[in-house]
Amino acid sequence: MASEHTVLQFSSSSSPSSLSAKVHPLVIFNICDCYVRRPDQAERVIGTLLGSVLPDGTVDIRNSYAVPHNEAAGQVALDIEYHHNMLIFHQKVNPKEVIVGWYSTGLGVNGGSQLIHEFYSREVPNPVHLTVDTGFRNGEGTIKAYVSVNLSLGDRQLAAQFQEISLDLRMIEAERVGFDILKTTAVDKIPSDLDGMEASMERLLALIDDVYKYVDNVVEGNIAPDNNIGRYIADTLASVPKLSSTAFDKLVNDSLQDHLLLLYLSSITRTQLSLAENLNTAAQIL
Amino acid sequence: MANRFDICEDFQLQADNVLVESNPVILKIIKHCKEFSPSLVTGQLLGLDVGSVLEVTNCFPFPIREEDEEIEADGANYQLEMMRCLREVNVDNNTVGWYQSTLFGSYQTVELIETFMNYQENIRRCVCIIYDPSRSNQGVLALKALKLSDSFMELYRNNNFTGEKLREKNLSWVDIFEEIPIKVSNSALISAFMTELEADTPVTQCDYDRLQLSTSPFLERNMEFLIECMDDLSMEQQKFQFYxxxxxxQQAQQQAWLQKRRAENAARKTAGEDPLPEEDPSNPIFKPVPEPSRLDSFLITNQISNYCNQINGVAGQSFSRLYLTKALHED
Structure with missing residues (x-):
């Protein structure tokens, strides 16, 4: 030992704790699809993650593709040519998406991972490793993201350590599509505008009911009051703009009339269309 | 896989044209279309044609096309290579159609029909999926599967859009496009993950989008397009009037000529001469006037009815929202 102060040092410049990653639901879908379609003898599938690094340092994982590979007795063979071809194709479509890391199915990191990670480190500095447990080995679908940190003693590289980083799984995109469609194994038809509206309203009403019940319970003394919740409710109520009832009525009625006018216009247009069609056919017979 | 085939056989009994979309297709389409909105993008759908069900199991995007021959050849190459690559990871690599994005549902164009005919030449059954990113901001999943009707395709192949032919086939503007119902199927694995990942909160982004009060920009744009279309339609109508x-x-001229000729013939007969023929192909008044094609006006009509539908839909939604706000305010 060169000096008594030598301790294990992380060589990574950015401290891993500040790193975080965000996953687009498409990536999860892609990985699952690849896993379902994996070759007979393969135990796991791996692939490349594409995306970008946001200004605040968050890694935004937006797309992915599978890369064929072989793993046997500590040896990993990766189809590098395939990887590069696919990269070129994806860049053609969206040049803004670059490699940010790689994914693998399975729970946690295993021996072969280090070798693959080294390969991706050559493609991009500090790649992210995403693992998706498609086997549900501990009863839940664990999705985790790691970065590798070099463990060195003085100048000597000892090993690489995978450090877990925080992963943002809130999926605004998936919510937009609606979990109802993504969650079930079969949906007969895509909900129309009004169906969706109805569902949303029902949910809103249920929420309002819940708040009512809670407030009533607190008033009656059944539940101990919670100041935080009280403040939230007060904030929500305060966000409703204070309008005199005449002004509000005018506002509502005006927009109602606007919309009615539009409806009327579109109905007239339609009538016009069917009239024109009938007249055209009549004219042809002459 | 076994399960999926079973399900499909059930479908076969019920309906003629059902489309199953599975797994990442919907999200891929949405992602691609949204990222490039408002420019329009296209991509290819891959899948299997299983009896009466067309299964769309994967897709890939096309790079934005440029008007250049070299790049076009490049594009074809890209398509083939991409399919070869996807095959290596066991993705179905049969083309079953294409997808494209649209703005405010203005997709009924001659180009769409041409692309469709091109695809139709190679694949017996193909489908076009249309996604409208502008509508998805309102909490609607604006996904549509279309195909051209058989009778229309036949007419289009012969390029025959005269009034007579259309009447013969009894084809009106409603019959050009057929919408195919979309069924969505997800693998059990996806279903498990999504259930796991679904947030606990009872409110989702989609609810926020739906309850958004301002719809006027959308309606305004819709009205603008509608007005434009009406102008186009009246132009087309003028063409027909002119025709x-x-x-x-011309008919009047022909009649006049014929009467003159008959009188002449009668005179010749009394004089004991042979009558002249009652037709004269060399005379310009017998040249048929070309009838303008009705395709454009059909497409415009389709477009207009589409805008009307959208306006009705959005207005309906707004009514519910307005009454909801009213009720909330009264509380």
């Missing part, structure tokens, strides 16, 4: 006017003028 009918010239047609009747």
């Amino acid at each position: 009918y006017r010239s047609l009747s003028r």
